[in-house]
Amino acid sequence: MINKPWSMLTEAEINQHKREVCRHCEYLTTGEYIKNRTCEYGLMTGHSRLCHPYDCIRLGKFKPREGSRRGKEFTLRRRDGQTRE
DSSP states (O other), X not given: OOOXXXXXXXXXXXXXXXXXXXXXXXXXXXXXXXXXXOBOHHHHHSSOOXXXXXXXXXXXXXXXXXXXXXXXXXXXXXXXXXXXX
């Protein structure tokens, strides 16, 4: 789990978050490389997300991608083995 402000994250940490969480979200653009993908929440809904990307699940902004194996039962696993929805 990310323990520092979004603006302080390195590019590698952001890409890791995209691989683990964002790639299962409907709002992430499609593309060949994960580092080139962006969140299109604002364009698809017409209003701002008003949260950092790692808060999307907790605040209910995360929308599972159609056909995703995880479906609506997406849970985020922490490195210490605990899970949270």
